[in-house]
Amino acid sequence: MNTTTAPAPGRQTTGSDLLAVALTGATKTFGRTAAVRGVDLHVRPGEVVALLGPNGAGKTTTLDMILGLGTPTTGEVSLYGMPPRTAVARGLVAAVLQSGGLLPDLTVKEMVTYTACLFARTRPVAEVLQRAGITGIADRKVGKCSGGEQQRLRFAMALLADPALLVLDEPTTGMDVDGRRRFWQSIRADGDEGRTVLFATHYLEEADVYADRIVLMARGLVVADGTTAEVKALASGRTVRATVPGGLPTADLHRLGDLSGVDEVEVRGESVLVHTADSDAVARYLLDATTARDLEITARALEDAFVSLTAAPEPSTTPEGSDR
Amino acid sequence: MTSATQSAQPGHPVRPAPAVLPTLHRPVPAWGGFSLRLFALEVRRLLRNRRTVILMVVMPVALYFIASSSVGGDQDAGHGNVAAYILISMGVYGAMLATTSAEAMVAVERSRGWTRQLRLTPLTPVAYILLKACCAVVLGALSVTAVYLAGAVSGGPQMAGYLWPLTAGIALAGSLVFAALGLFLGYLLPSENVMQFLGLGVAAMAFLGGLFYPIPAGSTLDLVASFTPLYGLGHLVHAPLTGDPVQAVWVLNVLVWFAIFVLGAVWRFRADTARG
Numbered sequence: 001m002n003t004t005t006a007p008a009p010g011r012q013t014t015g016s017d018l019l020a021v022a023l024t025g026a027t028k029t030f031g032r033t034a035a036v037r038g039v040d041l042h043v044r045p046g047e048v049v050a051l052l053g054p055n056g057a058g059k060t061t062t063l064d065m066i067l068g069l070g071t072p073t074t075g076e077v078s079l080y081g082m083p084p085r086t087a088v089a090r091g092l093v094a095a096v097l098q099s100g101g102l103l104p105d106l107t108v109k110e111m112v113t114y115t116a117c118l119f120a121r122t123r124p125v126a127e128v129l130q131r132a133g134i135t136g137i138a139d140r141k142v143g144k145c146s147g148g149e150q151q152r153l154r155f156a157m158a159l160l161a162d163p164a165l166l167v168l169d170e171p172t173t174g175m176d177v178d179g180r181r182r183f184w185q186s187i188r189a190d191g192d193e194g195r196t197v198l199f200a201t202h203y204l205e206e207a208d209v210y211a212d213r214i215v216l217m218a219r220g221l222v223v224a225d226g227t228t229a230e231v232k233a234l235a236s237g238r239t240v241r242a243t244v245p246g247g248l249p250t251a252d253l254h255r256l257g258d259l260s261g262v263d264e265v266e267v268r269g270e271s272v273l274v275h276t277a278d279s280d281a282v283a284r285y286l287l288d289a290t291t292a293r294d295l296e297i298t299a300r301a302l303e304d305a306f307v308s309l310t311a312a313p314e315p316s317t318t319p320e321g322s323d324r
Numbered sequence: 325m326t327s328a329t330q331s332a333q334p335g336h337p338v339r340p341a342p343a344v345l346p347t348l349h350r351p352v353p354a355w356g357g358f359s360l361r362l363f364a365l366e367v368r369r370l371l372r373n374r375r376t377v378i379l380m381v382v383m384p385v386a387l388y389f390i391a392s393s394s395v396g397g398d399q400d401a402g403h404g405n406v407a408a409y410i411l412i413s414m415g416v417y418g419a420m421l422a423t424t425s426a427e428a429m430v431a432v433e434r435s436r437g438w439t440r441q442l443r444l445t446p447l448t449p450v451a452y453i454l455l456k457a458c459c460a461v462v463l464g465a466l467s468v469t470a471v472y473l474a475g476a477v478s479g480g481p482q483m484a485g486y487l488w489p490l491t492a493g494i495a496l497a498g499s500l501v502f503a504a505l506g507l508f509l510g511y512l513l514p515s516e517n518v519m520q521f522l523g524l525g526v527a528a529m530a531f532l533g534g535l536f537y538p539i540p541a542g543s544t545l546d547l548v549a550s551f552t553p554l555y556g557l558g559h560l561v562h563a564p565l566t567g568d569p570v571q572a573v574w575v576l577n578v579l580v581w582f583a584i585f586v587l588g589a590v591w592r593f594r595a596d597t598a599r600g
Contacts, residue, residue, distance in 0.1 A: 018348075067444060068443070069440065069443060069444075080348050081348075082348075088443075088444055088445070088446065089352045089353075089446040089448075090348070090350040090351075090352055090446075091350055091446065092348065092350065093444075094444065095444050097437070097440070097441070097444075099437065100436055100437020100438070100440065100441070101436070101437040101438060101440060101441030101444075102436065102437075102438070102441070103369070103433075103436070103438060104436070105369070105372055105373070106369065110365075113365070114362075114365050114369075115445065117359060117361045117362050117365065118353070118357045118362065118442075118445040118446060118447045119353060119357075119445065119446055120350070120351040120352055120353040120354075120446065121350070121351060164348075
């Protein structure tokens with residue numbers, strides 16, 4: 001893994017020389033339940049990373065460890081080379097949690113003012129309200145705000161310290177499409193300044209649109225990690241399906257597997273399914289060299305990749321991790 | 325399928341380097357995040373809870389008038405009259421209600437994820453407890469002041485001038501024992517139970533501490549009561565008025581219960597912050 005580079009001579013050590021997040025070999029066990037089973041996650045300053053996975057994949061537990069809300073059972077966490085608690089105290093890291101963390105009897109503005117006076121140095125309250133797009137509801141009681149408004153309030157509170165790293169845990173859960181779009185718009189507008197963003201989501205679309213890099217988690221493990229394009233490429237192949245009367249001879253099976261672009265050949269009775277990046281070659285081979293008929297070619301959606309990657313068979317006897 | 329799955333490729337130079345580099349040498353707030361401004365905001369927030377205010381001001385004042393009018397407060401009670409004795413009792417009761425309920429709000433804050441949210445700010449656990457303790461003192465003082473003011477205006481209680489601030493001070497200082505109790509229960513119980521539990525608990529302790537009805541010394545009830553948390557304070561606070569000599573067992577009672585509640589609060593607080 002690409003880690004720290006030496007600072008250029010004469011330049012002050014800044015955030016760009018250190019990893020924003022370095023989570024190494026992290027595991028987290030609650031009682032007998034392993035929620036996270038060995039995760040390495042290294043985020044460089046300026047990256048926008050989506051932690052994608054179904055419920056129970058260990059996303060929230062991973063983020064909690066990064067934020068210092070939970071200590072890893074084994075493994076190491078550091079943020080800009082510091083323990084999470086130190087980074088939080090310096091206002092380097094802020095988070096938008098999934099729910100809670102608000103006082104319903106305060107107004108939106110009071111809530112932000114209250115949070116502001118906990119920090120040594122903050123941006124003006126009016127400015128963060130405006131950035132989060134909640135200036136218009138500044139005098140509304142927090143308890144009377146909609147889920148989307150409360151989420152933007154949490155975002156405003158997170159912006160106060162002008163954090164170098166912003167962590168968001170499924171920030172748009174429970175919002176409607178419009179609310180989600182508007183929430184991400186405010187994040188986007190803010191992210192142009194080079195803030196490092198790490199967000200958990202189970203919406204593929206959000207990861208696709210807003211992240212530079214996707215880390216796919218399932219069952220407490222990272223199952224894929226790459227640029228959005230790379231992770232999408234996992235799903236870019238097609239499935240060729242055909243019926244071969246009497247079944248496909250073994251020799252043909254091997255030859256199919258050797259074709260370039262083919263990553264999986266599956267035989268189900270008389271049916272043969274081939275996952276490949278080059279469906280033309282497979283179709284040509286099947287029609288020319290075998291007795292195949294009823295040939296179908298289907299594109300694989302990102303959802304399929306997501307499902308196939310995250311729903312791999314359980315390799316060990318460890319119980320399924322919960323999301324907490 | 326397997327080829328691309330496990331390949332970890334961190335760090336892609338997709339975005340340009342940050343225009344404004346975040347400096348890592350940022351200041352940490354003094355006093356672990358505790359400030360007078362925060363204190364003022366927190367007190368204002370607590371006073372906004374109307375139920376708390378009614379409970380800690382109106383209740384003891386009303387009880388004072390009911391008790392003093394039914395007993396007949398003009399009888400002699402040492403360095404003052406019975407009305408003064410009842411006034412002191414209600415001062416303690418009010419301060420105790422105020423401090424326990426102010427601290428037990430922690431249960432509500434916990435259930436709303438507020439204590440968790442605070443861990444994402446520079447506020448340290450010690451500063452948080454200090455904040456809570458200061459709030460307890462303010463609310464306790466408010467309650468004692470309200471009771472004593474009502475008493476003074478009514479003209480019923482008669483005692484030497486120095487006894488007013490002295491007994492009020494003992495009541496307030498002693499109520500810190502119950503601030504610790506409130507904190508302990510706030511961290512121990514779920515929010516929906518804590519207020520009911522406190523209402524009953526405080527009333528029972530006040531009764532056994534002799535605040536509602538003087539328990540005859542040497543009786544079996546007195547023996548039982550001597551092991552309850554308000555027994556020591558109940559006697560100590562009245563001693564300057566009645567002229568009774570201070571007994572070591574009263575002081576011991578206060579100190580032991582204070583230690584128990586503080587240790588309980590620390591134990592639950594540790595468990596709460598270590599969770600997750």
